[in-house]
């Protein structure tokens with residue numbers, strides 16, 4: 124069992140990549156999947172630095188593509204460990220896209236990857252505690268605890284809602300929705 128502790132700064136990681144034409148979709152903007160792949164890489168790098176172990180991605184929260192990223196822009200993904208549990212770590216990723224020619228930069232989104240450290244036996248393994256050195260880091264750690272609680276509650280509510288769907292009343296329930304029932 125690893126009882127050590129590490130500061131947030133020890134594993135902070137940034138990946139910067141040039142958005143080349145082959146990353147673009149038919150509309151000429153960068154594919155969401157390219158950005159997701161980069162997020163996963165930086166989350167892995169950050170989580171494995173903190174844990175000193177092989178890590179797997181367990182869940183991804185709050186990924187939104189609110190502003191398009193253009194070909195030729197430099198995308199930077201800044202990753203920090205925001206929270207640690209026993210074997211899990213929540214990695215916060217801030218995505219920024221820079222237009223070098225115009226000298227402009229936009230914050231395209233912030234999202235959270237939950238990663239779990241695994242031992243040589245493939246089982247979840249304990250990660251070092253997180254040393255919080257400023258108020259922002261304390262705030263983020265607490266935010267992640269709240270996010271976990273909200274997710275658990277939402278899952279319970281969703282399971283409950285799913286068990287209360289009655290197909291006999293579907294036609295009435297869906298009458299103002301943009302769908303056509305053919306069953």
Ligand SMILES: CC(C)(COP(=O)(O)OP(=O)(O)OC[C@H]1O[C@@H](n2cnc3c(N)ncnc32)[C@H](O)[C@@H]1OP(=O)(O)O)[C@@H](O)C(=O)NCCC(=O)NCCS
Nearest residue numbers: 179180181182207208209210211212237238239241246247
């Ligand atoms: C995630 C995984 C390691 C959980 O294994 P498990 O044997 O069920 O282990 P546990 O129940 O002890 O959970 C381990 C940790 O994962 C966390 N976890 C499990 N499911 C989770 C979920 N849906 N969301 C967030 N965290 C989750 C648990 O809270 C626990 O955290 P903690 O140790 O900090 O308390 C296992 O399901 C796995 O390997 N999944 C595949 C991951 C993968 O291959 N990812 C690549 C994506 S293609």
